[in-house]
Amino acid sequence: MAPGRSIEAEHVFDAGEDFFRDHFPGFPVVPGVLLTEMMGQTAALCLDAESRRTGRGKAMLAQIRTASFREWVRPGEKATVKAEIRSNRPELATAACSVEVGGRRASSAELLFSFLPLGNFAPGYRDEVLESYLASRQREKG
Amino acid sequence: MSAVAKSTSEILTWVADIFETPADGIRPETKRDEIDAWDSLGILTLIARMDEDFQVLLTEDEIQELRSVGDIIEVLRRHGGVADNP
Numbered sequence: 001m002a003p004g005r006s007i008e009a010e011h012v013f014d015a016g017e018d019f020f021r022d023h024f025p026g027f028p029v030v031p032g033v034l035l036t037e038m039m040g041q042t043a044a045l046c047l048d049a050e051s052r053r054t055g056r057g058k059a060m061l062a063q064i065r066t067a068s069f070r071e072w073v074r075p076g077e078k079a080t081v082k083a084e085i086r087s088n089r090p091e092l093a094t095a096a097c098s099v100e101v102g103g104r105r106a107s108s109a110e111l112l113f114s115f116l117p118l119g120n121f122a123p124g125y126r127d128e129v130l131e132s133y134l135a136s137r138q139r140e141k142g
Numbered sequence: 143m144s145a146v147a148k149s150t151s152e153i154l155t156w157v158a159d160i161f162e163t164p165a166d167g168i169r170p171e172t173k174r175d176e177i178d179a180w181d182s183l184g185i186l187t188l189i190a191r192m193d194e195d196f197q198v199l200l201t202e203d204e205i206q207e208l209r210s211v212g213d214i215i216e217v218l219r220r221h222g223g224v225a226d227n228p
Binding site: 062063065086087089091092094112114 | 183186187189190193194199
């Protein structure tokens with residue numbers, strides 16, 4: 001990994017994962033949403049490694065700008081996740097990401113990240129929007 | 143100075159693409175609150191696309207100035223991103 005610039009990671013999905021039973025029965029493949037999440041988390045690790053130095057906050061996936069899926073990823077196959085950071089600014093970052101299996105590109109995505117203050121992840125932190133929503137639900141229940 | 147410059151009509155199409163709205167509804171006088179997707183996420187997308195497509199890095203003050211499509215054109219013009227004159 002080159003913090004703030006690029007990262008490469010690997011993951012093998014165990015054949016016993018629950019989601020393979022439904023996706024799909026008799027034809028288990030990794031759901032595209034999980035491939036996208038892998039790319040997002042990998043790119044966020046790369047950004048967070050840099051942000052620890054700059055104090056920018058934690059990278060959060062804000063937008064899937066493009067995503068495409070070309071090959072199946074099957075149980076037991078080694079998925080190689082790559083992310084290259086493109087724009088990298090105090091308020092946002094973009095990343096070009098891919099998942100490869102056996103040297104073939106299975107998926108690619110362009111992702112946009114924003115940054116949340118680390119204090120938002122501290123124990124006991126109460127999110128204003130969530131608190132407001134929960135309070136409204138409580139009022140509805142009477 | 144931007145390495146890339148577009149005509150005003152190309153920029154209107156570019157803005158429409160960013161906010162995923164029909165190009166015929168985008169004019170320089172179109173206000174921010176007339177574009178549904180020009181919300182907090184839309185601003186991030188706009189900033190990212192200015193960087194990627196024009197190599198223009200906006201300051202926080204410039205971002206605050208953007209209240210209409212015309213403001214986007216003007217800020218791009220200041221950075222050399224507009225090929226034609228007003």
